[in-house]
Amino acid sequence: MNAFWIILTGSLVATCCSLLGCYLILRRMAMVGDAVSHAVLPGIVIAFLVTGSRDSVPMLIGAGLLGVLTTFLIEFFHRVARVQTDASIGVTFTWLFAIGIILISMFAGQIDLDQDCVLYGEIAYTPIDLWISEDGWILGPRAVWTVGSVAVVVILFIYLGYKELYLTAFDAAYAASIGISTSLWYYLLMSAVSLTTVASFESVGAILVVAFLVAPPATAYLLTDNFKTMLLLSVVIGVVASAAGYFLAVWLDGSIAGAIATVTGLEFLLAFLFSPSRGIWMNRRKLVPSPIN
Amino acid sequence: MILQVENPVVEVHDLTVSYDRKPVLWGVDLTLPAGSLVGVIGPNGAGKSTLIKAIMGLLPASSGYIRIFDQPLKEVRKRISYVPQRESVDWDFPASVFDVVLMGRYGKLGFFNRPRRADKDAAMEALEKVGMQAFTDRQISQLSGGQQQRVFLARALAQNADIYFMDEPFAGVDIATETAIIELLRHMRDEGKTVVVVHHDLQSATAYFNWVILLNMRLVASGPTDQVLTQEMLEKTYGGKLTVLSKVGDLLRKQEFPSREA
Numbered sequence: 001m002n003a004f005w006i007i008l009t010g011s012l013v014a015t016c017c018s019l020l021g022c023y024l025i026l027r028r029m030a031m032v033g034d035a036v037s038h039a040v041l042p043g044i045v046i047a048f049l050v051t052g053s054r055d056s057v058p059m060l061i062g063a064g065l066l067g068v069l070t071t072f073l074i075e076f077f078h079r080v081a082r083v084q085t086d087a088s089i090g091v092t093f094t095w096l097f098a099i100g101i102i103l104i105s106m107f108a109g110q111i112d113l114d115q116d117c118v119l120y121g122e123i124a125y126t127p128i129d130l131w132i133s134e135d136g137w138i139l140g141p142r143a144v145w146t147v148g149s150v151a152v153v154v155i156l157f158i159y160l161g162y163k164e165l166y167l168t169a170f171d172a173a174y175a176a177s178i179g180i181s182t183s184l185w186y187y188l189l190m191s192a193v194s195l196t197t198v199a200s201f202e203s204v205g206a207i208l209v210v211a212f213l214v215a216p217p218a219t220a221y222l223l224t225d226n227f228k229t230m231l232l233l234s235v236v237i238g239v240v241a242s243a244a245g246y247f248l249a250v251w252l253d254g255s256i257a258g259a260i261a262t263v264t265g266l267e268f269l270l271a272f273l274f275s276p277s278r279g280i281w282m283n284r285r286k287l288v289p290s291p292i293n
Numbered sequence: 294m295i296l297q298v299e300n301p302v303v304e305v306h307d308l309t310v311s312y313d314r315k316p317v318l319w320g321v322d323l324t325l326p327a328g329s330l331v332g333v334i335g336p337n338g339a340g341k342s343t344l345i346k347a348i349m350g351l352l353p354a355s356s357g358y359i360r361i362f363d364q365p366l367k368e369v370r371k372r373i374s375y376v377p378q379r380e381s382v383d384w385d386f387p388a389s390v391f392d393v394v395l396m397g398r399y400g401k402l403g404f405f406n407r408p409r410r411a412d413k414d415a416a417m418e419a420l421e422k423v424g425m426q427a428f429t430d431r432q433i434s435q436l437s438g439g440q441q442q443r444v445f446l447a448r449a450l451a452q453n454a455d456i457y458f459m460d461e462p463f464a465g466v467d468i469a470t471e472t473a474i475i476e477l478l479r480h481m482r483d484e485g486k487t488v489v490v491v492h493h494d495l496q497s498a499t500a501y502f503n504w505v506i507l508l509n510m511r512l513v514a515s516g517p518t519d520q521v522l523t524q525e526m527l528e529k530t531y532g533g534k535l536t537v538l539s540k541v542g543d544l545l546r547k548q549e550f551p552s553r554e555a
């Protein structure tokens with residue numbers, strides 16, 4: 001049963017992250033996920049200090065706000081100070097993450113949080129942290145409920161805003177000319193990324209979130225030229241990595257999150273070598289000269 | 294020579310646009326007549342693209358206002374179409390030719406709605422107009438420059454707009470595509486649509502457009518082609534640049550033997 005809950009949690013995180021990641025990599029903003037997942041740290045600490053509990057809702061709100069603030073600052077420094085996007089991302093998130101670290105170390109005695117838990121998470125503990133209703137019903141791990149509801153929100157968001165998200169990622173100027181607000185959709189997408197990151201990383205850790213945001217979409221990009229197929233494939237790739245990673249970790253008796261992230265990397269490598277359209281191996285075979293007739 | 298017209302389709306009043314507080318367009322004041330094929334001409338950095346982007350509200354104006362069909366921009370969004378520069382998008386994007394052309398229908402569809410049969414038909418019809426119906430399912434990364442330009446044009450046509458703004462549609466396309474595009478634009482003009490084209494080839498300008506806007510940060514001229522494309526106006530626009538003056542010479546030589554294709 002534990003294996004089931006762990007793989008389910010991993011798969012739900014993979015679903016949210018991979019879907020949003022497809023838009024991020026096409027907008028050339030893959031590292032925004034990295035930035036948000038680190039920059040939410042001060043938000044979590046502040047939410048904890050204000051409410052004094054490790055309840056998920058205030059933490060989600062605190063971290064979510066910081067996530068949106070991060071994406072806003074990235075845009076702001078890029079537009080107003082005219083720094084390159086990647087430099088702007090780098091400056092913003094390291095700075096916010098550092099503030100989070102200082103807050104944790106200052107209040108270390110009072111906070112049941114540490115850098116390790118924030119960065120690496122501990123997906124192995126998800127089956128233990130159960131949600132028990134007031135009547136004593138055991139409703140399953142809390143993480144499954146949090147990440148599951150975020151997955152529903154993300155899928156609905158992409159289903160309803162499919163056209164707008166697709167067009168603003170491809171051609172923002174044209175989208176604006178036909179009256180679609182590009183900044184509205186940018187911030188909606190970034191809010192969804194913040195929400196996903198924050199909800200996921202308590203259970204799986206920032207590194208796995210970043211891996212899921214980038215590796216499955218990048219793998220799917222190598223495998224297909226159709227965007228809808230790319231969305232579906234990236235989810236499949238993420239789910240496969242969750243399951244395979246879990247068994248790899250059991251076999252190695254190592255970190256589950258680490259093993260899952262490793263599998264996403266291996267999947268990318270396989271696609272890079274053997275993709276029918278863009279794989280190195282296939283292209284080499286195509287390059288074999290054919291006799292002229 | 295700035296000619297103002299009665300009942301204009303586009304009305305630009307005292308438009309100033311700046312990047313980083315540095316003005317790139319100064320006090321542009323012009324009107325365009327309905328049913329014309331307009332060329333926006335000037336040297337590099339003259340603000341040609343800036344002008345059409347500002348007219349469509351894609352760039353904020355530091356001063357001035359714009360009216361299209363005698364209404365504010367917001368009211369007439371759906372009647373305006375835009376063909377951005379080809380290089381402005383990533384052609385490795387996972388999309389087929391049909392996907393891109395169908396985007397032309399998104400503005401009319403509004404939030405929530407998915408493209409319906411009628412939208413798909415309109416997209417198909419637009420593809421036929423630009424002669425790309427054989428490439429419907431082709432991945433956009435596999436198109437040549439000229440084909441990419443035709444796809445962008447088809448996307449704009451699918452919108453069924455009344456006024457079209459095109460940013461350098463002839464840049465980097467072969468002569469066959471250029472001829473096909475200009476034929477299509479003339480046809481659109483004859484149907485009563487207004488087409489505004491950013492262009493930088495002086496030699497073809499005389500043949501292509503019936504109205505020309507000469508721009509070099511400030512508006513130099515706006516009027517019927519034969520009155521605007523004169524040596525005096527061109528010198529005013531391009532200054533005394535050597536390469537340009539030789540082009541002016543070419544142009545004047547051409548005027549002695551006017552082509553009759555228009």
